[in-house]
Amino acid sequence: MAPHDRLTTAFPHNVQVDRPTPLLHVEDLNVSYGANRVVTDVGFSLGRGKSLALIGESGSGKSTIARTVLRLLPGATRVKGRVSFDGEDILGLSERRFRPLRGRAIGFVPQDPGNALNPVRTIGSQALEAAALADERDPRIARERILETFAQVGLDNPQRVYDSYPHQLSGGMLQRVLIGLAVLPRPLLLVADEPTSALDVTIQKRILDLLSRLQHDLDISLLLITHDLAIAAERADSIVVLKDGSVQEAGSTATVFAAPSSPYAKKLHADVPALNPHRYATLRDPGFRRLGDDGQAPKILVQNLTKTFEVDGNVLTAVNDVSFSVPSGTTHALVGESGSGKTTTIRLLLGLEQPECGEITVAGETITGRTHRSMQSAWRHLQLVYQNPFTSLDPTWTVERLVREPLDRFKIGTPAERAEWVRAALVDVGLGAHLVTRKPQALSGGQRQRVAIARSLVLRPDVIVLDEPTSALDVTVQADIVAVLLELQAKLGLTYVFVSHDLALVRQLAHTVSVMRHGRIVEHGTVSDIFENPREPYTVALLQSIPSGAASPVRARTVRPAVQPVFGQEQIA
Missing domain, CATH: 3.40.50.300 (P-loop containing nucleotide triphosphate hydrolases)
Known part of the structure; x- marks a missing residue:
């Protein structure tokens, strides 16, 4: 039995007398x-x-x-x-x-391990401080207990973790480290x-x-x-x-x-989302009807993409022979764990990276093989909504300037026309004109993300790439944003590529899904195909991880x- 399957007894349990008073x-x-x-x-x-x-x-x-x-x-x-x-x-x-x-x-596990750990000190040196709280003065014994605790919380190579700096570990590993440090003093x-x-x-x-x-x-x-x-x-x-x-x-x-x-x-x-998978069924219906139109050319066609990077002298294949298509007016989701290749795929789709082989076309226009300058015309019709609305908007700019900037860059319309288009875009995402003079810090998280969506809409694009657009938001705000996105799709016929690790949200929002693992697409199909009849064990594992309330x-x-x-x-x- 692995150490993390059943906790060992490196430290004694808390022995408590059963008393009626709460802790x-x-x-x-x-x-x-x-x-x-x-x-x-x-x-x-x-x-x-x-x-x-x-x-x-x-x-x-x-x-x-x-x-x-x-x-x-x-x-x-x-x-x-x-x-x-x-x-x-x-x-x-x-x-x-x-x-x-x-x-x-009283132990504490914070939300963000990236900010909770000192980036210029090893994990081990920081763990010794937690061991000191357990009143262990012998450094050798303290180190042994730290390694044992790291094993107990499921870190496969405790010594490597002990010797590493925070940036050398994944988010999941860092969160396990924080839990280990919190329970170390019992x-x-x-x-x-x-x-x-x-x-x-x-x-x-x-x-x-x-x-x-x-x-x-x-x-x-x-x-x-x-x-x-x-x-x-x-x-x-x-x-x-x-x-x-x-x-x-x-x-x-x-x-x-x-x-x-x-x-x-x-x-x-x-x-x-996990409790209400069909909440937006009516809004998604037009997209499902478009899936059956076999005579229509896809809005997005990705064929045999491969992209590699050199990391520490080794070649890493981030995207390996990836292909998918997205019909006009539908939403295609890319799902998978961190490191599965989702982000690299959308960077290739946006022309921010170039593949070693393969081809991408958007609305019949080839994206691959183009220079940054020649991509300008394509970017007018291919926009991106970033993951975090708290970092993607310039804090010194007003809402009006943030939404207007794409129009300024492409020199579209007169100043009066730009102002009108900004207000129309804000109305489309459910924001009033009274917000145009505010700066991001005067907005809620949901309002900021609506501004980011309005910014992507103001150029009237055909395709919007949504990179985890609600992961930084509460479920109530997330629900409002999803409703806005689907209403805009039904109204304007937009095509979305939706990147997410939240499969419950994908089921609510998307029409088709590609499941990625280690740079490959391991399973592809409609939402009902993937969620109701998954074929790959990896897909099954992802679906079983969705919180159900049980x-x-x-x-x-x-x-x-x-x-x-x-x-x-x-x-x-």
Whole structure:
């Protein structure tokens, strides 16, 4: 049995006396940043060895609550209420008295491992700091325990990980490192803040399985922060639904997930792609009808593409004999894990890279073999929406300038006509003209992505490439963006190439799918073909990784907590 299949006993388990008092108890919590109150009268309890999920969209207050528990809020923040950990009110403790709890008794797994680890220090040197929290003074023993813990969290070569710098490891490996460092001192409580939001669906499942296994085998309580109701239902015994800093609903997972009572919880349920695969069936129908038009030439034709790179003296084949076609007015999805070749394929499609062999045509125009200058005319009809709206827009420009820039570059229309086209593009994506003078920092994440889509639309292109356009967004905002994209496709006859690792979202949005692995297309077909009758084991594994809302096998072995009415809300015991 592999080390990560069953945890070994390098460290003793937390031995706890079975007491009725919860490990974590939050009562009448109010948090304000200056005059802005972000958490209002929140209360919940988390039992020993149990798991609780705080769910809600950005701005709901869930991360603020987590940072209150960890005492990591900015100094000027005003906090009222009571947060009891193991029977003691930690809000009343001085920093000197609380510091021994942070890391030792209360562990933390942050959202972004790329920002959580020091890029100029090895993993091992940073792990030794976590080992010091376990009061291990002998460097040799500490190193052995670190390597054992790395093996326990599923890192195949712990010594290589120990000696590596963060940039030498994948995102999934870095997240496992962070989990390993968090559990190294064997805390009583583990706070996991969106620990899988940036990961592929298969890696996400492995990380969540790992957290569930650690929680069960080490008797650790888990406070999980997420915006995805399906993940919460799979991984938590109890759920607290937050909106604008207030509790909308709380109770056992079975109750909240199966029959949400608050309007907001019902909306969250409706917005989860995995739970509502046919939500946009009517909007997609015109595209499915176009698939049956065999007499029409495809809008995009990719034939036998191969692209290699030289990495550290070795030749890496990033794209290997890839072929697919996309009929006009339809959406074709490229899916697969990181490193499967999706991004390189779309860079070839956009003319940003040139293949060693193969050919690409868009609307009958050949893309391959052209110079940067000669691609200018093609780019007018072939646009890209980037993955992250927080980094793809110039923060110093107004919305009007951001959307108008493509018109300026191509010298299209008069100034008055450009201004009118900008406003029309904003209307198309559901944004009002009052936003034209705002800068990106004055917009929400969903508004920023709508601006990015408007920017790609203003040239009236035939084809839009969507590179993970909703991965940085909450499910509620994601649902709004998907609706906008499909409405625009139905209205304007746009053709989309959609790159994603979220297969549930692909099922809602796409008409045809190519599954990529190691640079090759291993399976191709319509959405119904791929999702209902997958032939390749790799495709089956991807589909099985989609969160369904059913309890994970590890959590299914535990007893669900009782729910008691406290503080005017259903309180989780």
